[in-house]
């Protein structure tokens with residue numbers, strides 16, 4: 414990639430290790446909930462042929478969620494909460510369209526500045542060829558990982574078809590994730606869960622719960638001074654790569670320039686529920702457990718006060734002059 418096509422950020426980065434599916438070190442990292450790119454898994458090898466023509470022919474007549482943005486950022490928001498939050502301005506627009514309509518939207522992007530991002534959970538409306546490809550995913554390997562690490566059930570596979578330049582801003586998910594890249598390249602910038610204090614997530618009751626308030630391309634250091642201390646680790650994933658994004662790890666995903674036309678990236682993720690709580694909690698808590706505790710306190714207080722906007726005031730009353 415020519416280096417000037419890759420966004421420059423005001424922080425140095427480490428590289429995420431890139432290891433083979435046959436390397437025992439790979440599984441030591443996953444066990445320690447650390448990110449790793451795993452090569453040669455053949456996890457979604459059967460989807461290597463999922464170009465736009467093949468998908469157009471075989472994805473079926475179902476509807477797909479397609480987001481449009483007049484910036485290149487696709488910040489996720491909970492649409493139900495967005496409806497209730499009068500002051501909230503949706504950062505993107507969500508459309509429910511057929512695949513041919515999505516292709517039309519893609520074509521229009523080349524003449525407008527609008528960006529488009531298909532993000533749809535694979536479901537049983539897809540055509541039989543896609544079902545066959547799906548059944549040929551390397552379930553033997555991924556089920557062995559699920560069992561070995563005690564993960565919960567597979568909750569969904571999200572199909573992602575984005576345009577070069579699309580950015581999913583930094584957020585964390587409460588699921589384990591094998592992120593499989595099918596075509597095009599994505600830059601993945603990850604931050605460990607112990608960097609919660611540097612990334613200033615929106616309140617839990619906010620439509621953008623789990624998303625950082627910090628814009629990596631234009632950080633507001635007055636509001637978010639600790640952002641200066643972030644220590645990201647990053648990598649570029651390409652076709653056939655699988656990135657393990659551990660639960661609660663922050664990540665920003667950027668679709669890089671790709672040679673195809675239209676220049677799209679295709680990915681499928683594998684979201685797993687986390688492992689069951691240990692019988693005995695060990696201290697000190699892990700960073701992930703600390704985030705989970707903070708989330709529960711915010712949820713409990715929002716319910717107890719029957720108003721999420723009152724949570725800050727009550728927390729300040731508890732802390733100021735007392736827990737300093």
Ligand SMILES: O=C(O)C(=O)C[C@H](CCCc1ccccc1)C(=O)O
Nearest residue numbers: 489532573581586590592666680682
């Ligand atoms: O697989 C992951 O976790 C990613 O973040 C991949 C990301 C799109 C995710 C969109 C999204 C973010 C938050 C909640 C629900 C959906 C990309 O590849 O652009």
Ligand SMILES: [Zn+2]
Nearest residue numbers: 584585586664
């Ligand atoms: Zn995510």
